Amino acid sequence: MRRVKWMAAVSVAAVVGLGGAHAQSLTERFAVADPAKGQKVFNKCRACHTIEEGGPARVGPNLWGAVGRPVAARDYSYSDAMIAFGGVWSVDRLDVYLEAPRTVVPGGKMAFVGLARPEDRINIIAYLNQNSGAPVDLGAAAAAVEAGQ
Protein backbone atom coordinates (compact mmCIF):
# COMPACT_ATOMS: atom_id res chain seq x y z
CA MET A 1 0.00 0.00 0.00
CA ARG A 2 2.68 2.47 1.08
CA ARG A 3 4.72 1.66 -1.95
CA VAL A 4 1.81 2.31 -4.31
CA LYS A 5 1.19 5.69 -2.73
CA TRP A 6 4.83 6.60 -2.99
CA MET A 7 4.90 5.70 -6.68
CA ALA A 8 1.82 7.79 -7.32
CA ALA A 9 3.50 10.74 -5.63
CA VAL A 10 6.59 10.31 -7.78
CA SER A 11 4.64 10.23 -11.00
CA VAL A 12 2.70 13.37 -10.03
CA ALA A 13 6.01 15.07 -9.26
CA ALA A 14 7.36 13.97 -12.64
CA VAL A 15 4.41 15.47 -14.48
CA VAL A 16 4.60 18.72 -12.52
CA GLY A 17 8.36 18.77 -12.98
CA LEU A 18 8.09 18.42 -16.73
CA GLY A 19 5.86 21.45 -16.93
CA GLY A 20 8.07 23.48 -14.66
CA ALA A 21 11.42 22.57 -16.18
CA HIS A 22 10.65 24.25 -19.46
CA ALA A 23 7.52 26.35 -19.57
CA GLN A 24 6.93 26.63 -23.29
CA SER A 25 6.11 29.96 -24.84
CA LEU A 26 2.81 30.41 -26.67
CA THR A 27 4.67 30.55 -29.97
CA GLU A 28 6.40 27.24 -29.25
CA ARG A 29 3.11 25.68 -28.27
CA PHE A 30 1.24 26.88 -31.36
CA ALA A 31 4.09 25.73 -33.61
CA VAL A 32 2.95 22.14 -32.99
CA ALA A 33 -0.82 22.76 -32.84
CA ASP A 34 -2.79 20.00 -34.54
CA PRO A 35 -6.41 20.72 -35.51
CA ALA A 36 -7.11 17.01 -36.17
CA LYS A 37 -6.28 16.27 -32.53
CA GLY A 38 -8.36 19.30 -31.55
CA GLN A 39 -11.34 17.81 -33.35
CA LYS A 40 -11.15 14.84 -30.99
CA VAL A 41 -10.92 17.13 -27.98
CA PHE A 42 -14.07 18.83 -29.27
CA ASN A 43 -15.99 15.70 -28.28
CA LYS A 44 -15.85 17.17 -24.77
CA CYS A 45 -17.61 20.30 -25.99
CA ARG A 46 -20.25 18.87 -28.34
CA ALA A 47 -22.89 18.24 -25.72
CA CYS A 48 -23.14 22.00 -25.29
CA HIS A 49 -21.76 23.60 -28.48
CA THR A 50 -22.24 23.32 -32.22
CA ILE A 51 -19.29 24.32 -34.38
CA GLU A 52 -20.62 24.56 -37.95
CA GLU A 53 -21.50 27.89 -39.57
CA GLY A 54 -25.04 28.90 -38.69
CA GLY A 55 -25.35 26.04 -36.16
CA PRO A 56 -27.84 26.46 -33.34
CA ALA A 57 -27.04 27.37 -29.78
CA ARG A 58 -27.31 24.42 -27.41
CA VAL A 59 -26.51 24.79 -23.73
CA GLY A 60 -23.80 27.18 -24.95
CA PRO A 61 -23.44 29.42 -28.02
CA ASN A 62 -22.41 28.25 -31.51
CA LEU A 63 -18.60 28.35 -31.83
CA TRP A 64 -18.15 28.94 -35.58
CA GLY A 65 -15.45 31.60 -36.01
CA ALA A 66 -14.85 31.92 -32.26
CA VAL A 67 -11.10 32.66 -32.50
CA GLY A 68 -10.52 36.39 -32.74
CA ARG A 69 -14.18 37.36 -32.44
CA PRO A 70 -15.59 39.59 -29.71
CA VAL A 71 -16.63 37.80 -26.53
CA ALA A 72 -20.37 37.17 -26.17
CA ALA A 73 -21.13 38.16 -29.78
CA ARG A 74 -23.57 35.40 -30.71
CA ASP A 75 -27.34 35.28 -30.58
CA TYR A 76 -27.36 33.64 -27.17
CA SER A 77 -28.26 34.65 -23.62
CA TYR A 78 -24.82 34.99 -22.09
CA SER A 79 -24.26 35.37 -18.37
CA ASP A 80 -23.72 38.89 -17.08
CA ALA A 81 -20.26 37.70 -16.05
CA MET A 82 -19.34 36.79 -19.63
CA ILE A 83 -20.68 40.09 -20.96
CA ALA A 84 -18.63 41.94 -18.33
CA PHE A 85 -15.54 39.88 -19.27
CA GLY A 86 -15.83 41.52 -22.70
CA GLY A 87 -13.04 42.13 -25.19
CA VAL A 88 -11.98 39.69 -27.89
CA TRP A 89 -11.26 35.94 -27.89
CA SER A 90 -7.53 36.30 -28.55
CA VAL A 91 -5.51 33.08 -28.54
CA ASP A 92 -4.09 33.72 -25.07
CA ARG A 93 -7.50 34.48 -23.55
CA LEU A 94 -8.98 31.32 -25.05
CA ASP A 95 -6.03 29.37 -23.64
CA VAL A 96 -6.62 30.60 -20.08
CA TYR A 97 -10.42 30.42 -20.30
CA LEU A 98 -10.44 26.85 -21.55
CA GLU A 99 -8.08 25.79 -18.78
CA ALA A 100 -10.42 26.98 -16.00
CA PRO A 101 -13.68 28.54 -17.25
CA ARG A 102 -15.21 29.02 -13.80
CA THR A 103 -12.11 30.70 -12.42
CA VAL A 104 -11.43 32.98 -15.37
CA VAL A 105 -15.06 34.09 -15.67
CA PRO A 106 -16.43 33.76 -12.13
CA GLY A 107 -20.21 33.56 -12.23
CA GLY A 108 -20.11 32.48 -15.88
CA LYS A 109 -22.37 29.65 -16.91
CA MET A 110 -20.04 27.32 -18.77
CA ALA A 111 -20.30 24.30 -16.46
CA PHE A 112 -17.15 22.63 -17.73
CA VAL A 113 -14.17 21.69 -15.61
CA GLY A 114 -11.64 22.86 -18.19
CA LEU A 115 -8.84 21.31 -20.25
CA ALA A 116 -5.90 20.69 -17.92
CA ARG A 117 -3.49 19.57 -20.65
CA PRO A 118 -1.84 22.53 -22.41
CA GLU A 119 -1.65 20.62 -25.70
CA ASP A 120 -5.39 19.92 -25.63
CA ARG A 121 -6.05 23.65 -25.40
CA ILE A 122 -3.68 24.51 -28.22
CA ASN A 123 -5.09 21.78 -30.44
CA ILE A 124 -8.68 22.79 -29.83
CA ILE A 125 -7.91 26.44 -30.52
CA ALA A 126 -6.38 25.29 -33.84
CA TYR A 127 -9.57 23.29 -34.56
CA LEU A 128 -11.83 26.22 -33.66
CA ASN A 129 -9.68 28.42 -35.91
CA GLN A 130 -10.19 26.01 -38.79
CA ASN A 131 -13.93 26.35 -38.36
CA SER A 132 -14.06 29.99 -39.27
CA GLY A 133 -14.71 32.24 -42.25
CA ALA A 134 -11.61 34.23 -41.32
CA PRO A 135 -8.99 32.02 -39.64
CA VAL A 136 -6.23 33.92 -37.88
CA ASP A 137 -2.52 33.19 -38.30
CA LEU A 138 -2.02 31.44 -34.95
CA GLY A 139 1.77 31.76 -34.96
CA ALA A 140 1.59 35.49 -35.64
CA ALA A 141 -1.17 35.91 -33.05
CA ALA A 142 0.92 34.11 -30.42
CA ALA A 143 4.00 36.17 -31.30
CA ALA A 144 1.95 39.38 -31.01
CA VAL A 145 0.77 38.36 -27.52
CA GLU A 146 4.36 37.68 -26.49
CA ALA A 147 5.48 41.01 -27.87
CA GLY A 148 2.81 42.62 -25.70
CA GLN A 149 0.82 43.91 -28.67
Ligand code: HEC
Ligand atom coordinates in the same frame (compact mmCIF):
# COMPACT_ATOMS: atom_id res chain seq x y z
C1 HEC B 1 -21.72 21.75 -19.99
C2 HEC B 1 -21.82 22.58 -21.16
C3 HEC B 1 -20.54 23.10 -21.80
C4 HEC B 1 -19.43 22.40 -22.16
C5 HEC B 1 -19.14 20.91 -21.98
C6 HEC B 1 -18.55 23.36 -22.81
N1 HEC B 1 -19.11 24.60 -22.82
FE1 HEC B 1 -18.34 26.30 -23.63
N2 HEC B 1 -19.90 27.39 -22.97
C7 HEC B 1 -21.01 26.86 -22.31
C8 HEC B 1 -21.87 27.94 -21.90
C9 HEC B 1 -23.19 27.79 -21.13
C10 HEC B 1 -21.26 29.14 -22.35
C11 HEC B 1 -21.75 30.56 -22.11
C12 HEC B 1 -21.02 31.07 -20.87
C13 HEC B 1 -21.58 32.33 -20.25
O1 HEC B 1 -22.43 33.01 -20.84
O2 HEC B 1 -21.10 32.62 -19.13
C14 HEC B 1 -20.04 28.75 -23.03
C15 HEC B 1 -19.15 29.63 -23.63
C16 HEC B 1 -18.03 29.27 -24.37
C17 HEC B 1 -17.20 30.17 -25.10
C18 HEC B 1 -17.41 31.68 -25.26
C19 HEC B 1 -18.26 31.88 -26.54
C20 HEC B 1 -18.63 33.31 -26.89
O3 HEC B 1 -19.45 33.44 -27.82
O4 HEC B 1 -18.11 34.28 -26.31
C21 HEC B 1 -16.22 29.42 -25.69
C22 HEC B 1 -15.09 29.92 -26.58
C23 HEC B 1 -16.45 28.05 -25.29
N3 HEC B 1 -17.55 27.99 -24.48
C24 HEC B 1 -15.66 26.99 -25.70
C25 HEC B 1 -15.83 25.67 -25.23
C26 HEC B 1 -14.97 24.58 -25.59
C27 HEC B 1 -13.81 24.67 -26.58
C28 HEC B 1 -15.41 23.48 -24.91
C29 HEC B 1 -14.83 22.08 -24.89
C30 HEC B 1 -13.44 21.97 -24.54
C31 HEC B 1 -16.58 23.88 -24.15
N4 HEC B 1 -16.79 25.22 -24.37
C32 HEC B 1 -17.32 23.04 -23.34
C33 HEC B 1 -21.24 25.53 -22.04
C34 HEC B 1 -20.34 24.50 -22.22
